[in-house]
Amino acid sequence: MTRGDTVWARLYYRNATGEELRFVLTLMGPGGRTVELHCAPAAHDEPDTCETPRVPSSGPPGSAAAIAEFVGAGPVEEAPLLLRAGSERAPDSRG
Numbered sequence: 001m002t003r004g005d006t007v008w009a010r011l012y013y014r015n016a017t018g019e020e021l022r023f024v025l026t027l028m029g030p031g032g033r034t035v036e037l038h039c040a041p042a043a044h045d046e047p048d049t050c051e052t053p054r055v056p057s058s059g060p061p062g063s064a065a066a067i068a069e070f071v072g073a074g075p076v077e078e079a080p081l082l083l084r085a086g087s088e089r090a091p092d093s094r095g
Contacts, residue, residue: 011049018043022073027064065087
């Protein structure tokens, strides 16, 4: 998401599984800059959001991307990857 010269990532979710889930929300900007946020969504059926801190944009509009990865319970190195979703970069204005 962008507003003026600020960029951030937001994830809308619902954990209707009744089980412990974790996710990592990563905002990637130009030049290898990243912001990573670890969240543990509550195990209930209510919609909620999680978002990274807002940071100054370091590139042209559309140069940032976000990825959300949901993993199951257990040690991080053994937890199964359940879902990976990413944003798409904005179309190039040059056509």
